[in-house]
Amino acid sequence: MKFSKALLSSLAVTALIPFFNPGLVSAQAKPGGRTLLYTSVPQELATRFGDAFMKTRPEIKVEIYRAGSTEIGTKLAAEREVGGIRADLLWLADAPVYYELKAKGELLAYISPEAKHIPADLKDPNGYFTAGRLINMIIAVNQEVVPLKDAPKAWKDFPDLGKKAVMGNPLYSGSNFVTVAVFVKQDGWGWFERARAKGVAIVRGNSEAASALAGKEFGIAMTLDYIVSGLIKKGAPLAIVWPAEGAISVPSPIAIIKGTKNPDASKAFVDYVLSKEGQQFLVTQEVIPVRGDVNPPKGQPSASQIKFLPIPYEWAAENAAAIRERFEKIMLQ
Amino acid sequence: MEKIRVLSLTKRYRNVLAVESATLSVGDKEFFSLLGPSGCGKSTLLRCVAGLEEPTQGEIYIGESLVNSTAERINVPTEFRPIGMVFQNYAVWPHMTVEENVAYPLKVKKLPKEIIRRKLEEALQAVGLQHLAQRYPSQLSGGEQQRVSLARALIKEPEVLLLDEPLSNLDAKLREQMRFELKDLQRRTGIPILYVTHDQTEALAMSDRLAVMNAGRIIQIGTPAEIYTRPVNQFVADFIGLMNFVPCRVIERSGGAATVELLGGHRLTVADPGGRDGEAALAARPEDIALGRTGPIRCRVAAKNYLGNLIDYKVVASGQVLRVQTPNTEVFREGEDLGLSIQRAILFASDRRSRG
């Protein structure tokens, strides 16, 4: 029969593919050779950075799993149920997660020799995690919708633009959660009640907020600086406002998982991330460096020039559930 | 030598008792029919023999081998039974040509190509379809599709042939023709046939023996003549051929004969079926009633139908309508007053048309 032939040949063809496709066979760890990184930093940045590292240490192979921070959180939770986290390295934008991991004893303490060049507020004193890059929560303006002179100069004025303003959902995104924690710790929930009353929109995450802003659906957005810089570079009529109270600088920490099968390779990677060379490479990718001795990307303020709001990490980690719940009540119901 | 034996077969669907302890056997070269009204369980019984349904209880033998036994937990799958079957809706495969359809049973047996070719030729010849071998079923008439189905059932030379109302979808002329062809075919091949039909003319014309079924039960088994002349109960009497039922009263019994009174006091002596005295029914075939200018029971012709060789009358006697068929030698007019006499009749003691 014609049909069964077709079926057979399609089976045969599909059965052949594995021989051409290396991904089908699980890469076995050669001792000292492989380290697995779970990260939420943008795919391209992660890949390029990994390649740059492997050029300096050809004997080490960095394997990268890149996904959003919710997906990574889910993956970690599932892996915990079946024998522990499989990653060797974790590099997320979601700083509070590291406090949880540390509390659960899932991180390996490692004080990198490079860490002495990193400001103290960007690293864990015991070396459980260290910021690998900085991302800043700022106000972005689409000048075709809201002229820059009319744009809010401070967080406190942000809700006044009402329906023209947008922010990401802290229930999805770690950096938004940190931002909410900062606001709440300082002034309670008043800011959010005002935002809700005036009709500030909530979207899923920071890239959606930035996209919608570029698409003129909104005039201002609370979002991350590097996403906006990318859009500006492509020609979008956006501008960044560094809020008067201070931006929220969310460190994107890197940490080694305690169960790592290859601590040496993992440590080498952490060293590279924190090294001058590594930070300089990040700068070429428009990332704000964590080292004082590395200049920021052109056109961006350096860490010392920006005013930052203090981040209450431990408080935020302790009260995470309550903060989420309250936010949901005020902003989403 | 019996080719099919069915022993106290019962088939129950969730809440329907489709067949109830049916027992029958089909002999070598025998044409055996299952006859009964629609829904009486004929197809179910046939499908149990084919292995398409699993009996709830009972045993089935095909030839020597036990193919079903609930006691021994035997249920030989259909594909291993030496049977051929023709379905009411033909079941010819629309994606195969006539040739492919017919040759299929041999193909799955993996017979050599030459043998298949030879047998295919024979089979197509037997049903007169040689010239249509390359056609697809959708290019065939109903009768032709039915022949394909028949050829397919015969080609593997089964021990028995099962047919489920094979002619019911054909027009009258074709049906008549196929009847003869089927009968002829059986005579030539000698294959025993179990044949399901609800058409009594068909059953009487074709069968060597038949079983009359009603509501899941076999009521009577016999040759067409036995069934016709000696129905065991009113259901059979009524279902087979035309029958007049005349209410009567038993007034005397002696030595196996009973005298009954009917139609305004006329008396008649017939074979005594036993049972209580009193109200009963007398059954008489239209051709067993004689009609003449004189006769013991007065009647009047109410209607007349000319059937060619016969004339079919509706007469009224004492308020009772009777069908009478007479040869066309003497013709009466409508409205004529006549006399009739019952020459042969059967007495039934029980209520009309009960199950028996």
Place this chain on the structure above:
Amino acid sequence: MTASKLDRRYLLMAATGLFVLLVVVYPLWQVFFRSFLDAGAFSLKSYHKVFSNPTYYRAILNSVWVSLATAASCMVVGTLLAFLAVRTDLPYKKALRSLIVLPYALPSFFAAIAWIQLLGPQGYLARFFMQLSGREAAPWNIYSAAGIVFVLTVHYFVLVFITVAGALERMDASLEEAARASGAGTFRIMREITLPLVLPAILAGGLLAFIGSLANFGIPALLGMRARFFVLTTSVYYALAIPDFALATALSSMLVAVALVFMCLQLGIQRGEGRYTVISGKSVRPSELKLRSTRVPLFLGATVFVVFISIIPILSMALTALLTYWGAPLKQASFTLDHFAYILKLEAARRAVLNSLFLAALAATITTVAGVLISYMHVKAKLKGSRALDFLATIPYAVPHTVIAIAMILAWARPPASLYGTLWIILVAYLAVYLPFAVRTTHSTLQQVHDSLEEAARVSGAKLLARLRDILLPLARPGMIAGWILVFMPALRELTVSILLYAHRTETIGVTVYNLQDAGYREVAAALASIVMGLLIVGNFVIRRLTGGAAGF
């Protein structure tokens, strides 16, 4: 009874049973029992949370009504189009069919983005409307429950279209002719004969659309947030973000429960299946309805509709891929091919295309075969337990894909069967995700093959495999091919499962698109999605050419 005379259907049943057990039951059980755990002990805490927190129980209600509304509109649109495309003399109906199926190949979050680009407050159509009318805003709002229903309908009506088109194709035309001969007019025939006969297919397709929308995440996630409109899947996602594993699984169980209720309802309606057998052993010639004077208006109407739902979203996506950035003014300087060049140079993207082709083809083939076997047990062989098997195989359809991915990690990440980190775990997950599609489509296909056709083969002495090979599969072929494509297309662009399961070098197209999108490379993501759409269109065209129109859409 000797071994050779064994009824092989029971062996096959055992084999398929094992398959369903490994692919569906065991992994889902791993998730399900965790919904009753609280710190390792049995507890109903999570369920209590679901019913005491208004966010969650409102999400259940929202899910149900949005999915019902979607299913209803899918059934109307899908049935009408199927009738036009199959049973009438509408011009260019083959092309119409190909186009109608197209939007289904768009990842659902991409479909949502495409519609935002069109109908959103600053979408192309909204701006066009504002320019025409001089008003400040378009009179519609895509960020609303109605917007969700609309996009879900556009996304899922294909399921009704395909099942109904299949049923109509195989329907005995004499049934309609008989009605015509009885003096009934066209609309009467459609209403009183055709419609009731294909009703099982409509309901089956409607159920697929219902459960599909129930389990869809991308569309309500993108459109519902601004309206503060939440459904079960978005709530599951929240629960995972917290992360509250038990709550997420409890919410997922609610989702499955809702789906099961509706599946049972549909099964109840479809009792007495024999009534709807429309391929009988009698072979008939199919017929076409002459539209006469309505031919041109209907053609125009169908064209406008198809252009609107199929072509415009794809064009909008292609446009995005060609713009320097999304939102750029539509003038010459804004157009660029850089994004395409970028994606073609990206090694990971090429690898992703290969991985996804491999996974989708294999998943489609295996699930179609398994689907046919499972449907066969249930619909034709009617073996004991086959109904349960059929039911179990359908359950994953109602499970959010994220949960299926978690289930796979829980089930298949531990020795002795550790598939985690390889393509195989994604394949197993795809088998679970798409098995229900295959079962449903082959189910209705087999239902339409009259029992006597297989029985005749049994009587002819054909054993199980011969019967499947020679009779049932060829007769079910059109339905199976449709089913295969129904799995292949979504599998090719699948995201939610593979994002959790992929590993180094096993990324899929969906993962790549998502990661690009998430990093703000929306235009590059659109370029990749456009390339995939292009591949599908060309592939479909080639398949149709090669098979003389017998396969493909």
